Amino acid sequence: MITESTATHIHWFRQDLRLEDNPSLVAAARAGRVLPVYILDDENAGNFRMGGASRWWLRRSLSALNASLGGTLNFYRGDAGEILDELCQRFGVQEVHWTRCYEPWRIARDTAIKKALTAAGISARSHAGALLFEPWSISKNSGGYYQIFSPFYKKLRAQDAPDEPVSKPALDGLLVEDPQALALDALELAPRVAWDTGLCARWEPGEASALDRLAAMVDAQFEDYAEGRDFPARDSVSRLSPHLHFGEVSPRQIWQATEPLEADPQVEAFRRQLCWREFSYSLLFHVPELPTENFRKSFDAFAWKNDPTQLARWQQGRTGFPLVDAGMRELWETGTMHNRVRMIAASFLVKNLQIDWRLGAAWFWDCLVDADLANNSASWQWVAGSGTDAAPYFRIFNPTSQAKKYDPDGRYIRRFIPELKSLPNKYLFNPCSAPESVLEAANVRLGKTYPRPMVDLKQSRQQALDAYQLTR
């Protein structure tokens, strides 16, 4: 029974936009009413404020969460510390709970907030919930953090299983609405011009949809995941990454859901990918400059070309290499790119065009619905060869042979590059090699309807290797 004297506690939603397996929400609901809060804090995010695609996702995810809270979610915009402070005073809040985030700017902000709230006599408590294990908990026996995935993974698997998910708390009658809160639309997350058609067609943000995706993968027993995940035309990947990023589903829920199938190599392969996420978070936690600085300092001497015209062609998917272009257009149209193609498109930018990985990472940050600082930074550095556990520099993807290998029937390429759809497979991966008569029959006019290759693969590869040699 709720009485006048019942205390009000805040659960501050951030990247945990779910009701299930939310220990922070459970803690807030344990001892009183709950003021559920979301704050769009662009002020503290600096250069890492969410990009356009992420905002699109966020708006829909918040809308779904608000609905599942009976429309009681309270929205704010601005400096989180100031807003929480004001709310605490106005509602006489005794406890503030949140799920930990690990972006360096959030750690700095949250640490300051915890300090200020504590000084004001308010209990501020952060809870684990975004990862299987806290990023400081998996460390080498000799101390220090892992820089290589394989031993990290081995150590992780040697741990006791992650904590079990917790059930959603009973919130009936406990939720508090703030009449002064903003409407969701006041966060201005929606696109101003309608560029989001492709995103709407591809995605359904929200906890219910995330759990549906997970259930569908479990029902299908992750069939063809291990091999199929490398083939962008197949439907073998989970597409859980944006749901995971926004915390609509937790990694612990995924771990538990896959437990009965853990002996299956397909499931093992999937769990391994989930652990790459853990690895990236561990790296970001221990190396907060990971998003902006070469992990390997010798890379600071690398001679980037950073040609803005070439960067624009890559961004627009007009490089003349069909698989790269298909990937870049998938990204633009749908807010995602298949993982295999991400590696190929990123390698092309960094190696064949010699454009700084940070420019590529910035583009992905703006375009991806699953833009995640840990994953994005660690993965770009991995591809660039500047990171921990880096790909050896001589490993330069050949976009043509990768296309033949991983999109052999050209289904993925044709899907995103319709102007090449009538070109026979024999020439699809290298339109320039097609005889004039074939091009004409397929209605392809090189340099007009589809660009010629913007670089020579062999030459640009050698240039990258030479530039790399100069840094050593």
Place this chain on the structure above:
DNA sequence: CAGATTTTGGA
């Protein structure tokens, strides 16, 4: 989570 080149071994 390679590519290029050389070597090998089976038609």
Place this chain on the structure above:
DNA sequence: CCAAAATCT
């Protein structure tokens, strides 16, 4: 002779 496998980069 060619393609798979081994080997360097």
